[in-house]
Amino acid sequence: MRSPRHENGPPDLTTPGGFGAFYEEHIDAVLGFVTRRVADPHVAADLTADVFLAAMDSASGYRPDRGAPVAWLFGIARNVLSGHARGLARESGALARLSGRRLLGDEDVAALEERIDAQRAFRALAEQHAALSEPLRAALDLVVLDQLTPAEAARALGVTQATVRVRLHRARRALRGSGPAQYPVRETHLEVAR
Template identity: 55%
Template structure:
């Protein structure tokens, strides 16, 4: 697998196979974090561009391709958050996003709507420290194993297990949303 991933920067066919195999994972990540279809599409594109640039340095012993892509996605999203914050301070909101086809907008809006069910849960997760929140998202929401989450975060499996335990304990302490709000599916996050 290492050789396949390392070739995506040089071989268009290898990239196409890699893209088709992993685009759903990256699209789930993007639609969960973006409320705008244009921003979600841009994030997906940026993640795969970064993956092409970093492909020569991929090492299988450091994690699976999925964990590697999650690490790239987190870095790309964090870099974009920093860039956007600077832009808001200096210039305000930037206008003029590239146009998407109507079908693309409809599909991305459907994906965003599907992910809205996690909104209440994500609000509760936001109350957790960043490290705990990241571990919980990677394992419970994205479905990564503890080892894959450790690879994506660049830390040890032991550290991830400790953060995961602390996150679950802390999440129990976060108040539930007011009655009438949909209850977040905490049971999936609390499984050992």
């Protein structure tokens, strides 16, 4: 079946019927063009479909004075194949950059998730710690981080041991009341501070 033509003879690519007839007339030629350049039959079928999609998109730009319709289709096919080759080159380059890198296993993903959760909890705790008044923060840091006894912390701060105990109690209560994150307070020192 020949494609419908205008009065002067070029194919009518602007109507579904005209383009369907054009497709039927040229599918074998385009498929042959593509399969001579691509070994995989599935890729060849996909690329052939891409050629006709591109032809449909640019049908309004078809100029019969520039050559036969099949030559126009082969020009489109060359562009489609070239784009496909560029895509393969990009993919090959990406795979080459990844080669030698270990992909994450389930254990790695679980470890990363734990680390992210720990960092999130740490940031929340750091914000809570920063919100404490300086006297509460100083007493807490000396006992928890520097691992001094309340008596040693009192000497370092120049206050009484009772003052340090009160500050530790208030700091602990403030941190526990701020949310689920717990300040890693050593219970032995807190028991003494109570």
